Amino acid sequence: MNRSETGGPHRRGRVLEIILWAVQILLAAFFLFQGGTKLLGADDAVRLFGDIGLGQWLRYVTGVCEVAGAVGLVIPRLSGIAALGLLGVMAGATVSNLATPGYQAFAVQTVLLGAVFALVAWARRSQVRALAATLRR
Numbered sequence: 001m002n003r004s005e006t007g008g009p010h011r012r013g014r015v016l017e018i019i020l021w022a023v024q025i026l027l028a029a030f031f032l033f034q035g036g037t038k039l040l041g042a043d044d045a046v047r048l049f050g051d052i053g054l055g056q057w058l059r060y061v062t063g064v065c066e067v068a069g070a071v072g073l074v075i076p077r078l079s080g081i082a083a084l085g086l087l088g089v090m091a092g093a094t095v096s097n098l099a100t101p102g103y104q105a106f107a108v109q110t111v112l113l114g115a116v117f118a119l120v121a122w123a124r125r126s127q128v129r130a131l132a133a134t135l136r137r
Helices: 008-040 043-052 057-073 079-099 106-123 125-136
Strands: none
Touching (some): 008 043, 079 125
């Protein structure tokens, strides 16, 4: 089989783009749910933020950031900046998990999610640059 029969780099790029969108959609669904539970006051979320000890206001801020990030992940122009924002949320969650007794094991999850968001942000860096250029005008 020659390169023209397999599609070469163009086909590979298209497959990677499809995988990236699938990952973004899955992450968006997960964070829409997670943010929603925080905003709606699910018992586990209220307990977690009570254990953190900074007040329930942080639960609302985190919920809004997660829901906004989830929406942004599925809007092409905003997907890169949304991934950067959710990377920031995961960094804060990691610090919080490590500092809160009984939650240290959850830091593994937040670090892994942060790494995925970093990869999404890197893959969408052209959208981030374009958005930054638009905002500078």
